[in-house]
Amino acid sequence: MHQPVTNNPFVIMIINMVIVFTVLIAVWALIEITHRIDPTKKKAEPPAAQPLGTAAPTAPAASAPRTGGLNAETVAVIAAAVSACGCSASQIQAIRPAEQPAWTGYGRVSGMRS
Structure with missing residues (x-):
């Protein structure tokens, strides 16, 4: 063995x-x-050189976001959370509450029981 x-x-x-x-x-x-x-990886393109006398193009000024009844502090917190996830604050299209019918239904049932 x-x-x-x-x-x-x-x-x-x-x-x-x-x-x-x-x-x-x-x-x-x-x-x-x-x-x-x-082979599928995209090659990084070098940035085009600008003449010394011209300024870099600037992004157009974004209009003030409509808050829909939210205060500025709440909007700032949401923008910070989106930025922390890797997106820029300029990518936010709208801030609105999500539809939550389950919570609404629970609130109604809870109100009827009390």
Whole structure:
């Protein structure tokens, strides 16, 4: 019969961890190689050089957002939350409460029970 090399659980744990991390590093290396040779990746275009005498084009001034009854502090908090998610505040089209019929129904039932 075959005898185990060791019965020490710590040695077995170390061997298993080395195997697992070796495989993870190999998979990571394959992913990195794939990202480097990816033919579908778009190449970054260098920005066009502007003559020294001209100013950079500016974005048109956005009209003041309509708040729909919300105070400016609430609008600022929503804009900050959207910016934290990676979008710019200029991408906000409208701020309006979401339709929540389940909450309305719960409120009606709760009012009738009390």
